[in-house]
Amino acid sequence: MHSVVCIKQVPDSSQIRVHPVTNTIMRQGVPAIINPYDLFALEAALKLKDRYGGRVTALCMGPPQAEAALRKALSFGADEAILVTDRAFAGSDTLATSFALASAIRQIQRDMAVDIVFTGKQTIDGDTAQVGPGVAKRLDLQLLTYVSNIDEVDLERGEIVVQRRAEGGVQVLKTRLPALVTVLEGINEMRFATLDDMFRAARYPLKVWNREQAGIEDVARIGLKGSPTVVAKVFAPQARRERAELIETHSGASSDVAATLLAKLFTRYPQVKAQVERQAL
Amino acid sequence: RKVELDPRLAAYKGVWVFIEHERGAAHQVSFELLGEGRKLADALGVELAGVVMGAPGEATRRFCAQAFHYGADLCYLVEDPILAEYRNEPYTRGLTDLVNVFQPEILLLGATTLGRDLAGSVATTLQTGLTADCTELNIDPENRSLAATRPTFGGSLLCTIQTLNYRPQMATVRPRVMSLPEPDTGRSGRIVEHPLGLVETDIVTKVLEFIPDQNRxxxxxxxxxxxxxxxxxxxxxxxxxxxxxxxxxxxxxxxxxxxxxxxxxxxxxxxxxxxxxxxxxxxxxxxxxxxxxxxxxxxxxxxxxxxxxxxxxxxxxxxxxxxxxxxxxxxxxxxxxxxxxxxxxxxxxx
Ligand SMILES: Cc1cc2nc3c(=O)[nH]c(=O)nc-3n(C[C@H](O)[C@H](O)[C@H](O)COP(=O)(O)OP(=O)(O)OC[C@H]3O[C@@H](n4cnc5c(N)ncnc54)[C@H](O)[C@@H]3O)c2cc1C
Ligand SMILES: Cc1cc2nc3c(=O)[nH]c(=O)nc-3n(C[C@H](O)[C@H](O)[C@H](O)COP(=O)(O)OP(=O)(O)OC[C@H]3O[C@@H](n4cnc5c(N)ncnc54)[C@H](O)[C@@H]3O)c2cc1C
Known part of the structure; x- marks a missing residue:
């Protein structure tokens, strides 16, 4: 059983601040983390390894600093880590990213066949959820998105049964391996890194591939050139509303406050009053 | 930004909305998108089309009628028993084929689990740009291309993304982001049928079961x-x-x-x-x-x-x-x- 887990290094967006005057992003000192959704993918792959044996390869495309994300993945128990890094990748949109990742996975497959490629549901920065489907199409893998449970893997028959979150319910799908699985959040809990694994991760000679080593010949398929989408502008959202009308509270009991609010609300917004009164019918 | 579109791409005309449905009901996001698509089509002076795929029968055709009520001029209809339940492979194939044959300039889908699954696959197969989770869609008067605005960095900023030299220009929008237009039940339109051209044995993934959410x-x-x-x-x-x-x-x-x-x-x-x-x-x-x-x-x-x-x-x-x-x-x-x-x-x- 060989799984490749795609992980992306992202800025910890809970720590990004927007400059109040210039409206630009203040990224200084914002720590980089593994995209939180990718930890569920990594844990899913590690669980399969616990059960069926085999290998877990972590794959990341990003700047040289993204090495830290891969070392973290190793400390959780990944066997191999590959960083695909090249200035030529700068500015890649999801089409170019899926092209680069798919090429790298083809290189990985030369050493050992891959049964499942795992990705997170989405990232917290680009947040498109498009890379998983893109990689699957490029490698002609069966695509299983929003997987909430892996029910069964039959390596003999090369089959997998999963539960997939759909609109209004869960689809139980059976398909052939190799497949690409995008993992829904919350389906498992990341294990703790053991001390041994932490030591191993710190010393491990992870693989660093440039464009050629990742098997990419055509530079027009990656980076800005290989990206159909163009960011035309970035701007701050317009304040859409006025500040709230505050209802006085210090004067009296909560019941008075509630009565004042209702009176104001129902006078100014008859449609809300009508909606609420539907309950009375 | 001015762009000279390659004549091959300039031939792409019209705005399409993928009509999503599951368990016999259309997802409301598709109608919200028709409302938005109508504005885009009018700004471009082109037609608005709904794309309906599903099992042959009344139920599927009813989605075309609904698409007309919500503003579509025509519907592309692909009926095949294989499409009874959503699966990535046949839906990607069907939608990709339609795009290649009828060449729309804009293709919109809901950013649901189904829409995101399908949009990412279709955009990669067609090798075109896809902008996710847009909150605003406009036509750039300079170059008639789609200007798709989406939140970035957790919503603290917005960015406008364009797909200039590729067609179709694809975008997804989350449910409830656009308002629902008033339906006009008097409206009707024409249906363009297209075959899927697959047999069940071509499709690797099988749906074993659908477990509906209990509390929906x-x-x-x-x-x-x-x-x-x-x-x-x-x-x-x-x-x-x-x-x-x-x-x-x-x-x-x-x-x-x-x-x-x-x-x-x-x-x-x-x-x-x-x-x-x-x-x-x-x-x-x-x-x-x-x-x-x-x-x-x-x-x-x-x-x-x-x-x-x-x-x-x-x-x-x-x-x-x-x-x-x-x-x-x-x-x-x-x-x-x-x-x-x-x-x-x-x-x-x-
Ligand atoms: C990538 C990313 C995605 C995120 N996505 C989401 C998302 O989808 N949805 C979301 O909600 N958050 C999201 N968050 C988290 C978000 O940044 C905030 O942390 C979160 O919304 C805060 O939740 P809160 O307002 O309940 O808690 P807090 O920010 O802790 O606020 C609690 C509030 O309660 C008030 N309070 C305390 N005691 C009382 C009392 N007795 N009576 C009345 N008021 C009281 C306090 O004054 C305070 O304003 C996301 C964060 C990141 C980084
Ligand atoms: C604010 C913002 C908005 C953007 N909007 C768009 C847009 O609308 N359309 C578009 O095409 N591009 C867009 N991009 C570019 C896009 O984010 C990048 O192409 C990015 O490399 C991958 O997309 P994502 O972050 O959305 O990943 P997603 O598709 O959300 O990621 C899904 C999974 O793919 C894997 N993965 C993604 N990237 C990598 C990687 N570099 N290495 C390893 N695994 C990875 C992870 O497992 C991840 O969980 C945007 C970028 C930003 C910062």
Missing amino acids: DQAQLAYADIIVSGGRGLKRPENFQLIWDLAKVLGAEVGASRPVTQAGWVSADRQVGQTGKTVRPKLYIAAGISGAIQHRVGMEASDVIIAINEDPAAPIFDFATYGIVGNAMQILPALTEAFRQHLATARKAG
Whole structure:
């Protein structure tokens, strides 16, 4: 059983601040983390390894600093880590990213066949959820998105049964391996890194591939050139509303406050009053 | 930005909306998109088409009729038993074929689990650009291309993305981000049928079972008219009962901020915000919620927002309609009682 887990290094967006005057992003000192959704993918792959044996390869495309994300993945128990890094990748949109990742996975497959490629549901920065489907199409893998449970893997028959979150319910799908699985959040809990694994991760000679080593010949398929989408502008959202009308509270009991609010609300917004009164019918 | 479109790409004309349906019902996001698609098509002076794929029969054809009511001029219809339930492979193939044959310049899909699964696959197969989770769609007057605006960095900024030298220009939009147009049941249009050209044995993935959600929470929250939401300011899981109490009196749905769903006070599918649901109720009541940007982007389109927060400087007061500065544990029961009394009076009168 060989799984490749795609992980992306992202800025910890809970720590990004927007400059109040210039409206630009203040990224200084914002720590980089593994995209939180990718930890569920990594844990899913590690669980399969616990059960069926085999290998877990972590794959990341990003700047040289993204090495830290891969070392973290190793400390959780990944066997191999590959960083695909090249200035030529700068500015890649999801089409170019899926092209680069798919090429790298083809290189990985030369050493050992891959049964499942795992990705997170989405990232917290680009947040498109498009890379998983893109990689699957490029490698002609069966695509299983929003997987909430892996029910069964039959390596003999090369089959997998999963539960997939759909609109209004869960689809139980059976398909052939190799497949690409995008993992829904919350389906498992990341294990703790053991001390041994932490030591191993710190010393491990992870693989660093440039464009050629990742098997990419055509530079027009990656980076800005290989990206159909163009960011035309970035701007701050317009304040859409006025500040709230505050209802006085210090004067009296909560019941008075509630009565004042209702009176104001129902006078100014008859449609809300009508909606609420539907309950009375 | 000026661009000279390659004549091969300039031949792509028209705006398409993928009509999503599952279990016999169309997803409302498709109609919201038809409303938006209508504006784009009118700005470009082209036709608006719905794309309907499904098992042969009345049920599938009814989606075409609905698409006309919501503004489509025509529908592309692919009927095949293989399409009875959504699966990536045949749907990707069907939609990709339609695009290659009929060449639309814009293709819109809902950013649902189905729409995102399909859009990513189709865009990669067609080798074109796809902009995710857009909150605004416009036509750039300079070059007639789609200007798709989406939140970035957790909603604190917006960016406008264009797909200049590729066709079609694809975009997804989350449910409830665009408003639902008024349907016109007198409207009709023409249907263009197209074969799928696959047999079941071509399709590797099989649907073994569909387990419907028992409490069908999801759709209900996104489309609720009144939502009462609680945040970390409620301090303890027991206090969340005050939210349920008020919701019950109002016949409202219950929402929450992320810390609350993460702590397991309520289920994850009740989370409102950037990584949760986008909602657009007539009334949104937020108690003990600070109004962080990631929460705000999911609920600020509500018609009226009432915020209850202890801290007069809480960001939620910057965009709420009404604010009560006070302790939610006292205000919530008082509000519940006030609404209860109002309803009792209304009941007597009515
Ligand atoms: C604010 C912002 C908005 C953007 N909007 C768009 C847009 O609308 N359309 C578009 O085409 N591009 C867009 N991009 C570019 C896009 O984010 C990049 O192409 C990015 O490399 C991958 O997309 P994502 O972050 O959305 O990943 P997603 O598709 O959300 O990621 C899904 C999974 O793919 C895997 N993965 C993604 N990237 C990598 C990687 N570099 N290495 C290893 N695994 C990875 C992870 O497992 C991840 O969980 C945007 C970028 C930003 C910063
Ligand atoms: C990538 C990313 C995605 C995210 N997505 C989401 C999302 O989808 N949805 C979401 O909600 N959040 C999301 N968040 C989290 C978000 O940034 C905030 O942390 C979160 O919304 C805060 O929740 P809160 O308002 O309940 O808690 P807090 O920010 O802790 O606010 C609690 C509020 O309660 C008030 N309070 C305290 N005691 C009382 C009392 N007795 N009575 C009344 N008021 C009281 C306080 O004054 C305070 O304003 C995301 C974050 C990141 C980084």
